[in-house]
Each structure stands twice: as C-alpha cells, then as structure tokens.
Amino acid sequence: MKALLNLWLAALLVLFATQAQANLTIEITRGSDRAIPIAIVPFAVEGGGSLPDDVAQVISDNLERSGQFDPLSRNSLIARPSSSSDVNYRDWRAVDADYLVVGRASEEGSQYRLQFELMDVLGQRRMIGEVVTSDRNELRSAAHYMSDQIFEAITGLRGAFSTRIAYVTSEGAGDDMRFALFIADADGRNSQEILSSSEPILSPAWSPDGTKLAYVSFETERPAIYIQDLATSQRVRATSFPGINGAPAWSPDGRRLAMSLSKDGQPEIYIMDIAGRSFERMTDSSSIDTEPSWSPDGRSIVFTSDRSGGPQLYQMDVASKQVERLTFTGNYNARGRYSPDGESLFLIHRGNNGYQVARQDLGSNRLTTLTDSRADESPSVAPNGSMVIFATQQGNNGVLGAVSADGRAAFRLPAARGDVREPAWSPFLN
Amino acid sequence: MQFSSYAKGLALAASLVFVAGCSSSGGTQDGSMDGTSGSGAAGQGVGSGQVSGTGMNGGNGSSQASQQGIPSVRTIYFDFDRDTIRSEFESVLNAHAQYLRANPNSRVVLEGHTDERGTREYNMALGERRANSVQRFMSVQGVSPSQLEVVSYGEERPAVRGQNEDSYAQNRRVVFSY
Numbered sequence A: 001m002k003a004l005l006n007l008w009l010a011a012l013l014v015l016f017a018t019q020a021q022a023n024l025t026i027e028i029t030r031g032s033d034r035a036i037p038i039a040i041v042p043f044a045v046e047g048g049g050s051l052p053d054d055v056a057q058v059i060s061d062n063l064e065r066s067g068q069f070d071p072l073s074r075n076s077l078i079a080r081p082s083s084s085s086d087v088n089y090r091d092w093r094a095v096d097a098d099y100l101v102v103g104r105a106s107e108e109g110s111q112y113r114l115q116f117e118l119m120d121v122l123g124q125r126r127m128i129g130e131v132v133t134s135d136r137n138e139l140r141s142a143a144h145y146m147s148d149q150i151f152e153a154i155t156g157l158r159g160a161f162s163t164r165i166a167y168v169t170s171e172g173a174g175d176d177m178r179f180a181l182f183i184a185d186a187d188g189r190n191s192q193e194i195l196s197s198s199e200p201i202l203s204p205a206w207s208p209d210g211t212k213l214a215y216v217s218f219e220t221e222r223p224a225i226y227i228q229d230l231a232t233s234q235r236v237r238a239t240s241f242p243g244i245n246g247a248p249a250w251s252p253d254g255r256r257l258a259m260s261l262s263k264d265g266q267p268e269i270y271i272m273d274i275a276g277r278s279f280e281r282m283t284d285s286s287s288i289d290t291e292p293s294w295s296p297d298g299r300s301i302v303f304t305s306d307r308s309g310g311p312q313l314y315q316m317d318v319a320s321k322q323v324e325r326l327t328f329t330g331n332y333n334a335r336g337r338y339s340p341d342g343e344s345l346f347l348i349h350r351g352n353n354g355y356q357v358a359r360q361d362l363g364s365n366r367l368t369t370l371t372d373s374r375a376d377e378s379p380s381v382a383p384n385g386s387m388v389i390f391a392t393q394q395g396n397n398g399v400l401g402a403v404s405a406d407g408r409a410a411f412r413l414p415a416a417r418g419d420v421r422e423p424a425w426s427p428f429l430n
Numbered sequence B: 001m002q003f004s005s006y007a008k009g010l011a012l013a014a015s016l017v018f019v020a021g022c023s024s025s026g027g028t029q030d031g032s033m034d035g036t037s038g039s040g041a042a043g044q045g046v047g048s049g050q051v052s053g054t055g056m057n058g059g060n061g062s063s064q065a066s067q068q069g070i071p072s073v074r075t076i077y078f079d080f081d082r083d084t085i086r087s088e089f090e091s092v093l094n095a096h097a098q099y100l101r102a103n104p105n106s107r108v109v110l111e112g113h114t115d116e117r118g119t120r121e122y123n124m125a126l127g128e129r130r131a132n133s134v135q136r137f138m139s140v141q142g143v144s145p146s147q148l149e150v151v152s153y154g155e156e157r158p159a160v161r162g163q164n165e166d167s168y169a170q171n172r173r174v175v176f177s178y
Helices: A002-016 A055-065 A089-094 A136-155 B005-009 B011-020 B022-026 B087-102 B120-140 B165-171
Strands: A027-030 A036-040 A069-071 A099-108 A111-120 A125-135 A164-173 A176-185 A192-197 A201-206 A212-217 A224-229 A235-239 A245-250 A256-261 A268-273 A278-281 A289-294 A300-305 A312-317 A323-325 A333-338 A344-351 A354-361 A367-369 A377-381 A387-394 A397-404 A410-413 A419-425 B075-077 B108-113 B148-154 B173-177
Touching (some): A036 A055, A055 A099, A055 A136, A125 A136, A164 A397, A192 A212, A201 A245, A201 B120, A224 A245, A224 A256, A256 A289, A268 A289, A289 A333, A312 A333, A333 A377, A344 A367, A344 A377, A354 A387, B075 B087, B087 B120, B108 B120, B120 B173
Parallel strands (some): A036 A099, A377 A419, A397 A419, B108 B148
Antiparallel strands (some): A027 A410, A099 A111, A164 A419, A212 A224, A224 A235, A256 A268, A289 A300, A300 A312, A344 A354, A354 A367, A377 A387, A387 A397, A397 A410, B075 B173
16 A cells, blocks of 8 residues: 555655756855855867867856955966966065866767866965866856866865755645656756645655655645655655644654644644654643754754753764754744754844854754845855855845855855755765 | 445546536535734624625625524634634634534534644644644534544645735635535
C-alpha cells in the first residue's frame, strides 16, 4: 500500500514538475568598505570570438556578491593579458588591484578547455594555475568552480559559489493562489521547479548530503512533511499527523528529522528516525515549540518557544533533553540557525524597526542586527558561514535578500513576478 | 477528498483530480470587515451586522443563520498576537454552533490564519491557536468534537495582500470551511 502510494506520488511529480523557470536576478544593495580590490580580465578565446557565457563576468559577480571583493570595472582594466607570462605587475599596482585573474579558452569538440590563473599583485606571484574542461552549456558551473578556488586561495575560507538554493514562490491571494518549490544556483540562475500546487508549500530543508529536500506541503489540504529525492523526483510522505506537521530539520548525519508536531494538542518538538519511521517527543510544555535546527555537532537543537510569554530561542541537549534559554534581547526572537562553526546563531529579531535578521554570538550572547529591512523571515546560512540568505519585502513583493555574516555587504534576488520566500541554502555539493 | 486504493492506482487520473481540485475546496470564504479592527458595537445578539460576508450561498451580509442553511458569515477576525474571541464575533460563532447542533452530520474545518509578520512556522502555531480557540468555544456551545477539525494555514494564505494594518487585520482570521 505504501509502495503504491509512493509510486502514485512519483507519477504526480513527473506530471507536474514542468520546465517552469523562476530565475532570480541580483541587485547589490550594500557593499563592504573592507572589500579587496581584484581585477578579472575577460578570458581570451583562441581563434577569436567570445564564450557563450562570459566566464570572467560570472566570476566577478560572484566575488562581488560575497561582499569580500571589489572587482574593478572593465573600463579600469589597464591591459588584457590572458596568461601570467604576459602580466606586468606594475600596471596592476597602478590601478590598486591587489589580485588579478586572467584566463583563456579554447574549443575542443563540444567542450571548452579553460585555463585560469590567479596572481597576487603585491607579492608578484602566481597563486593558482589550473585547467578546467567544461561542456558548452556548463560554462557557468565552471565559472562557479573557479570562483570557489579564487575565493579560498585569498580568504582561506572555502567558496560556496557552486552551491544551490531552494525557495518557494507564490502568486495570488485568498482562494486563488499558486505555490511552487524551486531550486536554483546560488546566484539565482538555472532555476528548476520541484513541485507546484494550489496549496501552500513551505519550510524546504536540504539533506546534509544535498541529495534530498524535506518540506511541508498542504497538497492534501492538510499539512504533511515530504522527503523528495532531487535526482529521481521520487518522494515519500514522512508525516501526516492530525494538526501541524512542520519545520523539518535534518540531523547532521542525515538519519533523523527534527520537526514540530501538534498531534498532542500544541506544537512540540519531535525527532523522527527516518529509516525506522519512529518518533521521539523532545519537549513537554503547554506552549508553542517549533522551528528546530541542529547544531553542527548534532548534540543540540535550537528551537523557538513561547514558554516565557513571547517567542524566544532555546537550546536543548538532545541526549538529556535539558533546555536552556538563549535569547533575552527584546520580546521576539525566532527561527534560529547555527553558523557552520557552531559559535553563533542567526535568527529573526523584532526590534524597533520590525523583524530583522540578527546574529547572536553564543560565547558572549551579544546580539547584532544585520539588516535594515522591516519584514525579514527565514534566515538560512551558506555552508561556509560567509552569508545568510533570507526572505524580505521589496515594495509589495516578497524577495530574497542576502547579507554577509558581518553585516557589511548585502544583496537582493528579486523574481520577475510574484513573491519569493523560504530560501534554504544547500550544503557543499562537490 | 477521498480516494480508494483502486483510484490511487490510476495515477494519472487521480493526480489530475488531486492537484486541480485542491484550490476550490481547500480555500477560504472570506468575509470582509466593515471598518477597521476593533471598531463597532460589541456583544450584540445574532444578526448584529458587525461583519459582512460572502459565503457560498451568496450571503447578504447578515450573520443571521437561517434554520436550514449554513450561516453566511464564515470568517471572524482577531487582534494582533491574540487568540481571544472578540465579543462582536460571538454571535457568528453561536450561529455556527446552532447550525452544527441542528445538523450533526455536518462537519466544518476551522482554518486558522495570521498576518504575515513574524516567522512562518511560528505563525503556523499562532494560527492553530486561534482555530483552537474557536473550537473550544464551539465545544462549550455543545457542538460535537467529531464535527470540528482545526487546520492552521499560518500566514500562507492571506485574504488580501498589503503591508499595512488594514490588510493585516483582514488576514488575522479563522474561517469556517464546510
């Protein structure tokens, strides 16, 4: 019976996972005053012409979006070398570039052979020289890979440009609404519809290996948690208890799913063993307990509870179920997410200006607001901890925003139409 | 919607019905508010006319329940961050309680909704609290628990779009969905 149901769900997905696109564009809204100047020279193409995708521009956009780099405009490029042997370092010192990226491409059958090099202008040395081969239609992926290498060589932090984001779109209001779940590259391009429905979809969560999404869908007119394999589109319904089935969160080992279930009368945190389909109730209060998220070491869960009156964040030791309150600044702190190093929390904090993304240092418990918008939701942290993506409002539309973990740089990813929300940043995928 | 096991095997047909059929039956019938939040006389009897509604039967704005039909006003509204039943809506609930007592085979889904402010899953819980509050009221009025089901939509299905108090007030609601 269960197998039959799953087959039926798979068939439904094949039928409705159409080729719909909801690409997002990027608008830089705040640049960092500490950004490193870098020159990225357009790649030379052997035999003339240009690449189907401007690899140097993709790298430049990626690095700028990180907030840690300030790419020189193309007009400021003093020369157009394509190899380190052609580079005159003094030229690049004169235009205040600390680093320089050059490259060249040659066509080999259906593929491109791309050589790229990164130079330290002040140290007058080559830091990276690498050859990448790429299919014609995979040039953006190749550019993301190169961006990762450049970012890591300079900052020491692993690049997250080859990652993806999941998000939910909606159009309409009241009875007449359409919802869709998408995944796209971290720069908002290459979007792919995973599910669409006339009923709400929310809370997408990536499995730690990046192969599956858990999410909440109301497609049966009741909320249920589904787990969908992204490669095969096959999925299973993990929970459909009476009441809320919400806020799925994968344990770091990928074997368990924390969630909020209200089958006992009010929302409580549960942990589901995915393979065994068994459930353990973790909280026991007459209050709301929801929005669980695992610490990177898997030992703790942070969650939102109004047991003190308003929503605040609490941390539970998973083994002992002992709970400790974490947030005390203000009367609304919700939807906490750990940084990958486990040393801070990103959350939604209500201050005088509305609901904003904030970071709380778990050592000092000091809370810092990172955004200046008024209606932020759903912060999700990049796997390298450098940026947080979140949902916010621009005019009357829901858009995605991102802010660097230090709050210095920010950008937005508006959609062409409708609302976008519920972003979830994937883990490292390569 | 109910599917037999057999129908589930008919994946194509079932899927079509399944997806296409959801919006009309799963949606909401919203009344609209007369005036702004919290205004107007409170605590009057059935048919005090504090709210107007457009129900499936083409309600005329009166919350007076006919003896035969489902009461036409099917939406009540809540104050910010509250789940208490405002006194001006007690007459609406009483009309539904009367109808459900008189029609023990009738079932209703109490759909809880919030405005868009705050986080989504927390709002899911707040929407449930509002619907639970209505459910308790109905139970006290003698409605059988088997006739009532609570489903929270949180902030996912706003009745109206807009970032202002008027829109927020129209979205903080519980809808009777028969």
